[in-house]
Amino acid sequence: MNATIACRKAEARDVEALYELIQDYAAKGIMLPRSREALLRHIDSFVVVEDGPRLIGCGSLFRLGADLVEIRSLGMTEGYKGMGLGSMMVDALIEEARRMGIPKVMALTYEVSFFKKNGFDVVSKEIFPEKVWTDCVHCTKQHNCDEIAVVRVLD
Template sequence: MREGMVMSVVCRPALKEDVEALYELIQGYAAQGIMLPRSREALTRNIDTFIVALDGERLIGCGSLCRLGSDLVEIRSLGIADGYKGQGVGSKLVDALIAEAKLQGIPKVMALTYEAAFFQKNGFRIVDKEIFPEKVWTDCVNCPKQECCDEIAVVRIIEPAEKNEEISFAQM
């Protein structure tokens, strides 16, 4: 990737046409054991929770928000295509996901991650997983790593958007 290319990267809500590219990107991470796999059916069903990053027409990154309660969402399936890592694409996706949580009036955004430093750079702080019973009882209860989870919990508190405040993905 050439220097400065990240400026051409655009984030937008995912479309049904993105499912195959999302599936391939997520499966690459899942094969390494660093992301939960998602079926094409699950991606299609939850497409409205995803934001994608594009370099021209090429899908180069994704992330989704999963509502865990009235005041909490989780960033899930955050991944960047090889060749684009370390170029600011992940931060653009996190900004877009935070903007979406803000528009939905959700003040807390959490993630479970192996990349705590990345999230800290993006305004999150490390916390104990146990403060998120919503997450533990929704997903962790079925996870094979439940008893020996090595992911790090991070959280960011945000201010909800004003009623008349609009956030455009084109700005992301």
């Protein structure tokens, strides 16, 4: 791995690069879009991966309840996938969940094998009413959701 690649907490200066990366995924219908304002408001929930000065990946944690957080907005720039950088971000987000004292981490994903490789198990979406009432109720796919729910219970 390149010595200039690093994972860190996101900062306000990252908003434009985060916005562009997330919009690219949203345009493909595989991630919910986020406004610049929302990204700035929740910047402390994001981790980013950068290659030198270039932001190449991102992910965030969103609290859904007292014992549950969701990994969301997890994405990587083309050309950097398959290098273990997504797992690096998931590890950082898992550590943040542990620091917060939250025992369960979930995600809705099309990349089931990636999450299984990172210790998650496939579960029914219906076990997460917190997610359904927070986000799914506003989603255009709510009655036709094709994402798979995964969860990891922390030790």
